[in-house]
Amino acid sequence: MRGRRAEGGRSRSRSSGVVALFSSGGRLRQRTTTLRPSSRPAAQATTKAVAEAGESSTTATRRAFPFTRVVQQEDMKLGLLLNVIDQRIGGLLVMGDRGTGKSVVVRAVIDLLPEIEMVVGDSFNSSPTDPRLMSKEVREAVQRGEEVKTRKAKTPLVELPLGATEDRVCGTLDVESALQSGSKAFSPGLLGKANRGILYIDEVNLLDDSLVDVVLDAAAGGVNTVEREGISITHPASFIMIGTGNPEEGELRPQLLDRFGLYVEISTVADPDLRLQLALNRTAYDMNPDAFYESAAEEQEALRAKLLGAKKLVKDVKVGKDLRVKISTVCSLLDIDGIRGDMVVVRTAKAYAAFDGRTEVTDEDVGRVVGMCLGHRTRKDPLDPLGGVQKVNAVFKRIFADGLTYEDVRKMQEKSAPKSNKEAEEEDQGDEKKGRGGLKPGQWKGL
Incomplete structure (x- = not known):
């Protein structure tokens, strides 16, 4: 599993670390992982490249494939929708063959989510009303009675690349700036950018176990804390965790499997009629994405309204x-x-x-x-x-x-249940007492 990772894999630092805080049974637990120092030019170059890859989904201009036009794969679609209705379910892990539409469906569900209100100029998509989803700066401003500017934006979908480093995932602190000027210069990672949205990891079974641990811990508690050289930054990281992978390339450890709320296995569509419909839909989408999306607009709007109603109803x-x-x-x-x-x-x-x-x-x-x-x-x-x-x-x-x-x-x-060795021996001894000892299975001793 670990051997098949993208180039530019992890590099550790002896002096830096990440702590993910999460709640379990009413108690706070803490997990610490090492961070790569951001002061090295090579690390900065790698971070920049990974950042562009991880945020490509937010800058793409082509419309996503309509969720309602995905053929079959009902369990996967249902698992995604249920996580949207109640984020506390704990995410979804989808394992299946290549080319079964796993990533297409994940990217399609984001279009069904309503726009959210977030604070202008905040790097963590902070909510203007919920303190649990506010960064420290926004929360302090609200407590002082200051008016914060807000804007409407699409629910974020952040993709975590396979070659991402721990500092890119969790964020980095500029220690030199903090020591010289006293300001905490923090560059948010993918966990911060995914706050109030969806964090998607393709080929999650090939991702480094330590990274999976950090992401799952943050998803469970909704908080990520970055610590380095005695300086600490805490920010909200409340998101829906979605992972996909091919079981032929390896499986996740049972401890990590248990951390995903739902698990779905999918396979290639076998029915010829359904395969034809799937191919026709994909061809029409590739030829004209906008026109194909408009043809499904009514179905999309109906499902969007149903999903929004369920989110309001679930608490009752x-x-x-x-x-x-x-x-x-x-x-x-x-x-x-x-x-x-x-x-x-x-x-x-x-x-x-x-x-x-x-x-x-x-x-x-x-x-x-x-x-x-x-x-x-x-x-x-x-x-x-x-x-x-x-x-x-x-x-x-x-x-x-x-x-x-x-x-x-x-x-x-x-x-x-199968008999234990002790039970089998006791049964053999009983057979010997009855005169049936030493006989082969099916052999008749006679009258």
């Missing part, structure tokens, strides 16, 4: 206690570590109900999303023919459809 959606108990039972039977899976299922089911215009979660809502919530959190067993999603759906059916209890399912699992 309720989940009954009995349903929560069933969800926790499924997670327990699957031996899911921690309670993150339980919480993600509840939040995702609420977002799905809100997307359907309802304020009460049903069993069907849970059944639709439980696979993408828990499939990547199950423990891998090389002898188990069922994959993660199939295993989740099987346990879900026993609890929700068949009405079995936790104890019933556990007994069934124990009976179907």
